[in-house]
Amino acid sequence: MPTLIRKTFLAFPLFSLALATPAFAQPAPPTVTVEQPQRRQLTEWEEHIARLEPSARVELRPRVSGLVEQVHFRDGQIVRAGDLLFTLDKRPFAIAVQSAEAARDGARARLELARQDIRRTLPLIEGRIAPQAQLDARRAAERQAEAELADAEARLHEAQLELTWTEVRAPQPGRASDRRVDAGNLVQAGQTPLTTILTLDPIYASFDLSEADYLRLARGGGARQDAAAPEVRLKLSDETDWDRRGQLDFLDTELSARSGTLRARALLPNPDLFLTPGVFARLRLPAGQGERLLVPDAAIAADQASRVVMTVAEDGTVVAKPVTLGPLVDGLRVVREGLSPLDRVITAGLHLARPGGRVTAEARGPDGRLAAAR
Secondary structure, three states: HHHHHHHHHHHOOOOHHHHHOOOOEEEOOOOOEEOOEEEEEEEEEEEEEEEEEEEEEEEEEEOOEEEEEOOOOOOEEEEOOOOOEEEEHHHHHHHHHHHHHHHHHHHHHHHHHHHHHHHHHHHHOOOOOOHHHHHHHHHHHHHHHHHHHHHHHHHHHHHHHHHHHOEEEEOEEEEEEOOOOOOOOOOOOOOOOEEEEEEEEEEEEEEEEHHHHHHHHHHOOOOOHHHHHOEEEEOOOOOOOOOEEEEEEEEEEOOOOOOOOEEEEEEOOOOOOOOOOOOEEEEEEEEEEEEEEEEHHHHHHEEOEEEEEEOOOOOEEEEEEEEEEEEEEEEEEEEEEOOOOOEEEOEHHHOOOOOOOOOEEEEOOOOOOOEOOO
16 A cells, blocks of 8 residues: 555656646748749850861872882872872883784774775675675675774773873872882782871861760751751860861761660861861750750759759648759750749759758849848
8 A cells, every 4th residue: 555655646746847838839941942944045065075087098009019219298298189299110100001002003003904905895795896795895804903903092092001100190189108119119000008198187087976965956957968067066075166077968867776876977167277177076966946945954853763953832732743854054954844934943952851841041142142041
């Protein structure tokens, strides 16, 4: 019995303490900074890594065999179309031309003789002195002489052409590489390399388009043959401005099954020959033009395989909106789909926001100042 009285005495102060303690207050929602997306009229560009290539590459080889007599250019020289680069020994080919001329003259003499025989035979045939078969034989001899003359003239033209091939000239303008042979070397027709000429003005910039980039370009009309070629811009690794401009020149016929990309090529003027084949550069291709929404790049969050932007509803609830992103423009990220101009995007305090949770939004105006908390 004393034990029961003791327990009742101890419970009474605890009950009185519970009645005197106030209820715990709910914590205030975290404060975040919000902004509305900026709206701008701009041209949207897609960036690609491009490799510079010559617009033409010619590997010079001799068309006739012979002895190199003289080299007429310096290694690395800029050459024009028709410039003389190599001279082969002409004497064997000049002799061949003389021989072909003699063969042609002989064929002409035989043809003239055959025609004279026909003229002498005609009166005999009319007077029934000679048989008709004799006239037929001489007419056949005339046709054979005509064929021999045509063959002799063709051989003469061939000999004259080979004589001109002893002078190796630049087929097009460009920069010549180093010479592969010196004077005094024997070269074989079609086999011995002499030098290489690269055409650098204009110059190609080759790059690969992803399937999404190609579809965007095609839907915008940039892949049609009858449409105006889209403008491209290019800068080198040590340049800050996109001052180099050109045009899209070529799209391959199919996407690579291995990489899923489409080979593309742009053509750029290069009058000072500064752009060099093999150099890598950054290339911009227009992806669209018009009004775009832009948000700070720091406002973009990742949600598994997609990108989302956290927005705040009127009641303070955080709403995650999946978005389709574009390139960076002046430090801001282009949002192609998923946002409206009136959305309030969380730009600071993103780590405090959880989808479905509540926050206190402080709006940042165009001047960068924060408005009163809502």
